[in-house]
Amino acid sequence: MREAGNGSYDSQTESEENPLSQNPKVPSEELTIVVGAGLAGLTCAFELAEKGKPVLVLEAAPYVGGRTANWNENGMEVESGFHKFIGYYTLLPELLERAGIKLNDMLFWEKSMEARHPEAEEPGVFGLDLVRAPLKTVLGALGNNSYLTPADKASLIPFFTAGFKDYLSNPEELDEIPVKEYAERHHVTEQALERILEPLSSGIFFLPPEQYSSYAFFGLFAPGIPRLHKMRIGAFSGGMTDVMCRPLADAIERLGGTVRTSAPVRGLIAEEGAVRGVELENGERLRAAQVVVAANIRRAQKLLSEHFSSVSAFKPFFELEAMPHVTAQFELTEPLLPKDRTTFGPGTQLGSFGEQARTTFRDKAGRTSIILVDPDALVDLPEEEVWRRTVDSLKAIGLDGVDNATDYRIIRGDENFYRLAAGNEKKRPKQVTPIPGLFLAGDYTKQPFLATMEGAVISGQRAARGILKA
Ligand SMILES: Cc1cc2nc3c(=O)[nH]c(=O)nc-3n(C[C@H](O)[C@H](O)[C@H](O)COP(=O)(O)OP(=O)(O)OC[C@H]3O[C@@H](n4cnc5c(N)ncnc54)[C@H](O)[C@@H]3O)c2cc1C
DSSP: OOOSOOSTTTTOOSOOOOGGGGSTTSOGGGOEEEEOOBHHHHHHHHHHHHTTOOEEEEOSSSSSBTTSOEEEETTEEEESSOOOEETTOOHHHHHHHHTTOOHHHHEEEESEEEEOOTTOSSOEEEEOOTTTSHHHHHHHHHOOTTTSOHHHHHHHHHHHHHHHHHHHHOHHHHHTSBHHHHHHHTTOOHHHIIIIIHHHHHHHHOOOTTTBBHHHHHHHHGGGGGGGGGOOEEEESSOHIIIIIHHHHHHHHHTTOEEESSOOEEEEEEETTEEEEEEETTSOEEEOSEEEEOSOHHHHHHHHHHHHTTOGGGHHHHHOOEEEEEEEEEEESSOSSSSOOOEEOTTSSEEEEEEOTTTTOTTSSEEEEEEESOHHHHTTSOHHHHHHHHHHHHHHTTOGGGGGEEEEEEEEEEEEEEOOBTTOGGGOOOSBOSSTTEEEOSTTSSOTTOSSHHHHHHHHHHHHHHHHHO
């Protein structure tokens, strides 16, 4: 894999030079520096580069991608976590197409998903594709009676009807109510809560239903309603850096931008209430017309609070909490599951997971990736303990094949996600800030697609639009 950056900035140490000032064709006062090469930062840089604007992306890690990355972790190829591309995303696929990345080469489309509960006689299997597999999809919704009784299913109808209505008419109020409480108000049965609502909340954004915002719950599915025909799920055909983010960074460089990895930013250069550049950990000082902070939430809060802690417009943002994520990834002598498809493990520590030996990690005989719940309880435990609990949960739902695991890694972080808990929606900051020269991008910033890849893309595009308008 080619390392990022075209080298034109590498000689700039300990200087206040604008790197682009060496190139007389590029007026240095037009430079935009983007801090962070996750999807939000890469999107913003791509949009600017496509418009012919000079742009420099600085990424702390040795690889691009952030939370959509893969890398080698002490001898084992890992990813930031189990990811799925939802068929109703629009801006992410459109961006990738412009960057020359073909969706059908990047993804394997799944036709069904599965939920396994320790006490259910059989797994629930749900079709996903109304257009290509209509019968399976409809039968999945109506069938699966040994997983969920008709009464349980019926109890979900008033809940979903009211929820989507409230999402449109009372979003602020909806955000104040945890999804468990909202389900109780609408008389959802205990079994439907545990077997359907828990996978659709904790299985996706980790938090238990007692905390999970109802706004986040309905907000994830609402954009899919007018696009039901697009409701399918894609598994990546390789590591996300390799098949998506590195090609996107390459497209930025083809358009004249620069992407530097292993370039952590220590602080912002602020002068007279405006942002004028950044200082790197190695002491390099780079000046720019504007800086887009596209770092994860905790890092962004840190960078901003150094200079702008008393700016009242940022107060809610500084109060926005982060939440951890914890994943278990392992290799086996044979696949753990008969199909590579999204699987949920309600009633266990397994949020969502899947076999990947036929999709993302095709050079492995068996390869599984799991998002674990409850991350708050797991994030500080020793690796061996997290692994022991993971094995126990897999066995509880009949997946004894985990005994064939040959290697595992616990991949976790505690500064990446804004907490999708009740009451937090109103604290998300906008991409265009009141500080001259400062823009924000990142899934935590205000946009409707929550903490998703599509949301990160929207945030990057809004930051770019703000810069182009300025
Ligand atoms: C386990 C897991 C499962 C997920 N599943 C899905 C899914 O199925 N579907 C979906 O759509 N989304 C999923 N997501 C969410 C998705 O990955 C994120 O919403 C998206 O990648 C966020 O992109 P971002 O650019 O906002 O942030 P990030 O990807 O976090 O990027 C921030 C970047 O900033 C860099 N950075 C931080 N500080 C500095 C600094 N000081 N200097 C330079 N660089 C810095 C970081 O290294 C990082 O590369 C999942 C995420 C995880 C972790």
